[in-house]
Amino acid sequence: METRELDRRGFLKISAAAGAALVGASVSLIAGTAPLCLAGEGKEKKTLVLGIDGMDPGLLEKYVEAGLMPNFKRLMSEGDFRPLRTTMPPQSPVAWATFTTGMDPGGHGLFDFVHRDAETMAPFSSMSRVTASKRVLDVGSWSIPLSEPKVELLREGRAFWQILEEEGVPTTIFKMPANFPPVPVKAATRDSAKALSGMGTPDLLGTMGEFAFYTSRPPKNAREITGGKVYPVKVVNNRVDAALVGPENTFRRERERKGRGRRAREAAYKHPPCTIDFSVMLDPDEPVAVFAIQDREFILQEGEWSDWVRLEFRPVRGLVGVNAIVRFFLQKARPDFRLYVTPLQIDPREPALPISTPPRWSRDLCEDLGPFYTQGLPEDTKALSGGIFSGRDFWNQMQFVFQEDYRALKRLLGTFDEGLLFFYFSSLDRGTHMLWSYMDPQHPAHNPEEGLSDAIQTLYQQMDEMLGCVLGTIDGDTTLIVMSDHGFAPFYWGVNLNTWLLEKGCVRIRQGAQPSASGYFDNVDWAGTTAYALGINGVYVNLKGREKNGIVPRGKEYDELLARLENDLLAMRDPRDPSRPVVSRVVRPTRDFHGPRAAAGPDLIVGYARGYRSSWESPLGRFSREVFTDNKDLWSADHCMDNRAVPGVFVTNRKAALESPGLEDLTVSILAQYGVTPPPEMIGRNCLAPASAK
Amino acid sequence: MFGPRIKLDKPLYDRIRKLAKTAGYSSPDEFVAHVLEKEIAELEKPDSEEEVREKLKGLGYLS
Numbered sequence: 001m002e003t004r005e006l007d008r009r010g011f012l013k014i015s016a017a018a019g020a021a022l023v024g025a026s027v028s029l030i031a032g033t034a035p036l037c038l039a040g041e042g043k044e045k046k047t048l049v050l051g052i053d054g055m056d057p058g059l060l061e062k063y064v065e066a067g068l069m070p071n072f073k074r075l076m077s078e079g080d081f082r083p084l085r086t087t088m089p090p091q092s093p094v095a096w097a098t099f100t101t102g103m104d105p106g107g108h109g110l111f112d113f114v115h116r117d118a119e120t121m122a123p124f125s126s127m128s129r130v131t132a133s134k135r136v137l138d139v140g141s142w143s144i145p146l147s148e149p150k151v152e153l154l155r156e157g158r159a160f161w162q163i164l165e166e167e168g169v170p171t172t173i174f175k176m177p178a179n180f181p182p183v184p185v186k187a188a189t190r191d192s193a194k195a196l197s198g199m200g201t202p203d204l205l206g207t208m209g210e211f212a213f214y215t216s217r218p219p220k221n222a223r224e225i226t227g228g229k230v231y232p233v234k235v236v237n238n239r240v241d242a243a244l245v246g247p248e249n250t251f252r253r254e255r256e257r258k259g260r261g262r263r264a265r266e267a268a269y270k271h272p273p274c275t276i277d278f279s280v281m282l283d284p285d286e287p288v289a290v291f292a293i294q295d296r297e298f299i300l301q302e303g304e305w306s307d308w309v310r311l312e313f314r315p316v317r318g319l320v321g322v323n324a325i326v327r328f329f330l331q332k333a334r335p336d337f338r339l340y341v342t343p344l345q346i347d348p349r350e351p352a353l354p355i356s357t358p359p360r361w362s363r364d365l366c367e368d369l370g371p372f373y374t375q376g377l378p379e380d381t382k383a384l385s386g387g388i389f390s391g392r393d394f395w396n397q398m399q400f401v402f403q404e405d406y407r408a409l410k411r412l413l414g415t416f417d418e419g420l421l422f423f424y425f426s427s428l429d430r431g432t433h434m435l436w437s438y439m440d441p442q443h444p445a446h447n448p449e450e451g452l453s454d455a456i457q458t459l460y461q462q463m464d465e466m467l468g469c470v471l472g473t474i475d476g477d478t479t480l481i482v483m484s485d486h487g488f489a490p491f492y493w494g495v496n497l498n499t500w501l502l503e504k505g506c507v508r509i510r511q512g513a514q515p516s517a518s519g520y521f522d523n524v525d526w527a528g529t530t531a532y533a534l535g536i537n538g539v540y541v542n543l544k545g546r547e548k549n550g551i552v553p554r555g556k557e558y559d560e561l562l563a564r565l566e567n568d569l570l571a572m573r574d575p576r577d578p579s580r581p582v583v584s585r586v587v588r589p590t591r592d593f594h595g596p597r598a599a600a601g602p603d604l605i606v607g608y609a610r611g612y613r614s615s616w617e618s619p620l621g622r623f624s625r626e627v628f629t630d631n632k633d634l635w636s637a638d639h640c641m642d643n644r645a646v647p648g649v650f651v652t653n654r655k656a657a658l659e660s661p662g663l664e665d666l667t668v669s670i671l672a673q674y675g676v677t678p679p680p681e682m683i684g685r686n687c688l689a690p691a692s693a694k
Numbered sequence: 695m696f697g698p699r700i701k702l703d704k705p706l707y708d709r710i711r712k713l714a715k716t717a718g719y720s721s722p723d724e725f726v727a728h729v730l731e732k733e734i735a736e737l738e739k740p741d742s743e744e745e746v747r748e749k750l751k752g753l754g755y756l757s
Contacts (some may be wrong), residue, residue, distance in 0.1 A: 091755075112757055113753065114746070114750065114756075122743065122745045122746075123747060124746055125746060125750055125754070202749070203752070206749060207748055207749045207750075207751070207752050208750055208751065208752030208753040209752025209753070210748070210751075210752055226751040226757055227752045227754070254695055290750060292720060314699060343752065375752075377753060377754070381754040382751060382754060406722070419706040429753070433754060459748075518744070520743035520744075520747075536755055536756075616756070616757040617757070619755075619756055620743060620746070620747055620756065621743070633757075635754055638755075640755065
């Protein structure tokens with residue numbers, strides 16, 4: 001009887017070396033021990049999962065049938081294809097958290113991009129939290145942090161790759177969304193358990209992306225621009241002097257003065273930002289400029305982007321530095337100076353926040369590939385929405401991101417010889433959000449100019465080319481899964497759910513005040529408010545004993561209110577077209593979700609019908625005069641609707657075992673590739689037929 | 695203005711007095727009160743709504 005116990009990884013190595021035909025013999029050599037893995041799936045030791053955020057089955061089939069995507073056509077016919085059921089709500093952090101953990105929001109605790117602390121009513125980002133140093137010593141104008149800032153991932157549950165690594169399966173996870181900071185993984189081998197964080201990774205300012213725009217002629221809407229800051233500059237003797245504004249210098253403090261005149265008083269200390277000066281010398285005759293910043297000098301032509309420029313913010317000269325990388329885009333030299341600078345990226349070579357496991361992997365990638373975008377969703381949609389980018393500028397910046405990712409994929413494929421590789425693309429999602437109106441004449445923001453009506457089609461064709469590269473690289477034993485977290489629908493009309501609740505009598509405004517279009521539930525009289533909307537799809541009851549100012553008692557009144565709200569939402573009609581519903585689905589987490597976190601989320605999750613989405617104002621407690629408004633933003637398509645309207649895709653080189661698989665089924669299927677029994681909290685089923693199935 | 699008193703040993707008080715002077719406080723009392731306020735305060739206090747809004751805008755889903 002064989003007494004040496006092989007771990008799972010050792011067994012996999014033996015199987016690989018012996019070849020598929022010898023797996024049975026290998027097992028029989030370990031007489032007396034139970035098969036270590038792979039019941040029925042013994043040969044599936046390599047699994048490649050391509051996560052294409054936002055790939056839509058309707059658009060995919062349309063372009064495949066038009067002959068534009070031959071690689072997908074081949075994969076779909078030789079393997080299989082199903083629309084993939086997504087989460088409610090079908091928001092990326094929620095959907096990817098379900099794929100990662102195999103649980104619905106009741107398990108992983110992510111219900112929206114925005115959650116609230118019921119005790120304080122303060123909103124917060126659902127994905128992660130970065131808190132300042134707990135201990136700071138203030139000395140004069142200096143504040144010395146005495147401890148590290150704390151960064152926590154708020155998603156609960158175990159990631160499937162943590163489980164695989166525990167079972168001896170090496171994994172590489174490239175930019176999985178809602179995994180910042182990356183979960184710690186007990187590595188199967190010295191070289192495995194590599195993960196780079198994706199969506200949710202902030203820029204160096206701690207935001208989801210804030211660009212800087214330096215111009216001699218600020219746009220009229222400069223104050224309304226979001227996701228970026230406009231800095232007016234002057235061109236003096238062909239020279240512009242400006243500064244990049246960095247993170248707060250927590251090593252320094254300044255007294256703020258509050259109030260005016262004699263009543264002014266010194267109030268709390270605040271931290272000034274770190275800055276880096278730079279200059280731009282414009283050629284007097286040609287549209288060309290010389291840039292000088294720290295020890296770098298480079299030349300840009302008008303319309304040209306720089307390479308990545310590495311910078312160091314120096315809160316304490318000579319002692320402490322914080323690294324960033326940026327790119328400069330000289331949009332225009334004259335007559336108006338227009339310079340766009342990317343959000344400050346965490347430098348992957350010397351990251352200021354934890355963006356990879358093991359910590360050195362981001363540096364290894366950087367040495368291999370050069371610097372790269374580390375911000376979670378780097379395609380600058382806000383620069384386009386704000387009118388800083390033209391459609392063409394956005395396209396070019398998005399293409400840069402895609403090509404960076406594609407290069408990384410090719411490099412990782414070159415070393416992919418065992419275990420699981422997950423690779424994520426964001427550009428199709430970002431592009432579809434912003435470019436839909438170019439191809440859709442029905443959209444309120446439709447713009448036939450700029451030659452971008454085929455842009456989304458081009459994005460799908462690029463994914464097809466990428467797939468072709470992958471198919472040419474992988475061997476016949478590799479299980480390939482191409483999946484997306486959701487699809488897309490046009491975002492024609494916004495619904496201000498808070499205004500609707502006001503009209504229904506659920507929200508009360510303080511006497512003498514008006515519903516506010518600014519602030520956060522400004523002027524709301526909580527003592528007379530029974531329900532409010534928060535986040536893109538959430539409705540909360542102002543529940544006594546839960547909410548800070550809750551008034552609705554638990555029990556009959558709460559149940560009746562929920563039932564009434566659910567009916568009223570489904571009965572909601574847009575007076576401009578009352579023939580169809582505005583809301584086609586309502587979910588109650590405590591009724592419809594599984595797991596201990598079900599009661600932590602909204603009381604109701606609203607599934608808007610195709611064409612509708614929450615308005616821009618409503619998610620963070622702002623009211624508008626009308627409930628329904630046309631969406632004229634270039635952010636013209638979305639997926640935060642009824643999840644049945646926006647399924648994702650599941651394409652594989654195997655046969656599908658389920659007719660209507662969901663994201664949670666993929667999680668279980670990936671574990672099943674290695675014979676790993678899913679833990680009890682996972683709610684899915686294996687949706688891949690055995691390898692021998694035809 | 696004056697509440698309960700707290701006893702400190704002399705070496706500690708001397709250090710506080712020196713540091714308070716260096717740091718520009720008007721008195722050791724002000725320095726001690728400030729340090730204690732910071733220590734006690736909710737350092738993990740939630741971001742303000744405006745800070746959350748600013749942080750999330752870059753994702754594109756919110757304005």
